[in-house]
Amino acid sequence: xxxxxxxxxxxxxxxxxxxxxxxxxxxxxxxxxxxxxxxxxxxxxxxxxxxxxxxxxxxxxxxxxxxxxxxxxxxxxxxxxxxxxxxxxxxxxxxxxxxxxxxxxxxxxxxxxxxxxxxxxxxxxxxxxxxxxxxxxxxxxxxxxxxxxxxxxxxxxxxxxxxxxxxxxxxxxxxxxxxxxxxxxxxxxxxxxxxxxxxxxxxxxxxxxxxxxxxxxxxxxxxxxxxxxxxxxxxxxxxxxxxxxxxxxxxxxxxxxxxxxxxxxxxxxxxxxxxxxxxxxxxxxxxxxxxxxxxxxxxxxxxxxxxxxxxxxxxxxxxxxxxxxxxxxxxxxxxxxxxxxxxxxxx
Numbered sequence: 001x002x003x004x005x006x007x008x009x010x011x012x013x014x015x016x017x018x019x020x021x022x023x024x025x026x027x028x029x030x031x032x033x034x035x036x037x038x039x040x041x042x043x044x045x046x047x048x049x050x051x052x053x054x055x056x057x058x059x060x061x062x063x064x065x066x067x068x069x070x071x072x073x074x075x076x077x078x079x080x081x082x083x084x085x086x087x088x089x090x091x092x093x094x095x096x097x098x099x100x101x102x103x104x105x106x107x108x109x110x111x112x113x114x115x116x117x118x119x120x121x122x123x124x125x126x127x128x129x130x131x132x133x134x135x136x137x138x139x140x141x142x143x144x145x146x147x148x149x150x151x152x153x154x155x156x157x158x159x160x161x162x163x164x165x166x167x168x169x170x171x172x173x174x175x176x177x178x179x180x181x182x183x184x185x186x187x188x189x190x191x192x193x194x195x196x197x198x199x200x201x202x203x204x205x206x207x208x209x210x211x212x213x214x215x216x217x218x219x220x221x222x223x224x225x226x227x228x229x230x231x232x233x234x235x236x237x238x239x240x241x242x243x244x245x246x247x248x249x250x251x252x253x254x255x256x257x258x259x260x261x262x263x264x265x266x267x268x269x270x271x272x273x274x275x276x277x278x279x280x281x282x283x284x285x286x287x288x289x290x291x292x293x294x295x296x297x298x299x300x301x302x303x304x305x306x307x308x309x310x311x312x313x314x315x316x317x318x319x320x321x322x323x324x325x326x327x328x329x330x331x332x333x334x335x336x337x338x339x340x341x342x343x344x345x346x347x
Contacts, residue, residue, distance in 0.1 A: 008337035020063040023085040027136045038125035042113045056108040062087040065200040072331035075208025082139045083203040089133035096126035160199035167192025194226030224318035228342045231311040234259035244347040250291045261303040315339035
């Protein structure tokens with residue numbers, strides 16, 4: 001990652017994230033009972049006893065892209081704050097449910113909500129988070145956004161988070177199959193990760209311009225950035241530096257995660273290797289020497305290089321998606337920086 005890319009992305013995060021968090025807090029005011037305690041816990045605002053804390057609240061990727069897109073398209077980024085906050089709430093609704101479906105016991109360094117409050121309360125809290133997100137987006141009109149634009153924004157968010165849910169369904173179904181191709185995997189990621197990032201950039205441009213064609217181009221850019229981001233994430237899940245990721249090398253192999261490198265390996269392996277892989281992945285956990293053997297097989301198939309090249313391909317497509325728009329040079333430089341950051345980040 002170039003120093004300029006990191007500097008530009010860091011500047012965007014510093015510019016927008018505090019305002020997004022303030023808007024999210026306004027959507028989830030103090031009180032509201034035990035249900036809202038679960039939401040505030042999940043978001044890192046309080047501990048399990050209800051005491052205020054300031055924990056890691058995640059990358060804020062989607063709201064940053066929404067606000068940056070609004071400004072790139074010539075708008076006032078504060079006008080898009082309801083959309084940015086709604087996107088982050090939808091993202092967190094998905095994480096609450098994903099943690100239950102995946103059986104994950106920790107998130108952001110502390111116990112997941114379902115392990116603290118129980119499965120059924122956490123499911124209900126996730127549903128509530130989705131409704132709060134919808135209500136938050138409705139306040140676009142209060143920010144002076146024309147009602148027709150606000151209606152188009154609501155339709156876009158709803159359709160994209162339906163895609164996101166479809167992607168999660170596909171991801172879960174892939175865990176039971178070793179016939180998944182890399183094209184199947186990318187189609188799933190386009191929904192699970194790409195749809196909401198598509199929506200972030202689309203909404204930002206829509207609020208700024210009310211131009212559906214320009215917003216669609218921004219959305220395509222976001223969709224490709226989402227693919228690049230997730231594919232790089234898959235690489236880091238296996239080969240990432242433990243000092244940066246906080247996870248040992250091969251962590252996703254041990255967890256039997258069917259990420260892109262593993263899908264590629266199953267697709268490229270010969271019959272004997274595939275038979276061994278089926279046995280290794282049938283166990284509760286891929287452990288010990290088996291992890292090392294999978295790492296060797298991945299190296300033999302050039303999986304790391306293939307995955308990184310795929311991420312770069314989608315990053316280039318993201319930049320191309322807005323190439324035909326008349327954007328300021330600074331905006332185009334920021335988009336290029338995001339694309340570079342997404343495929344070179346180390347955590």
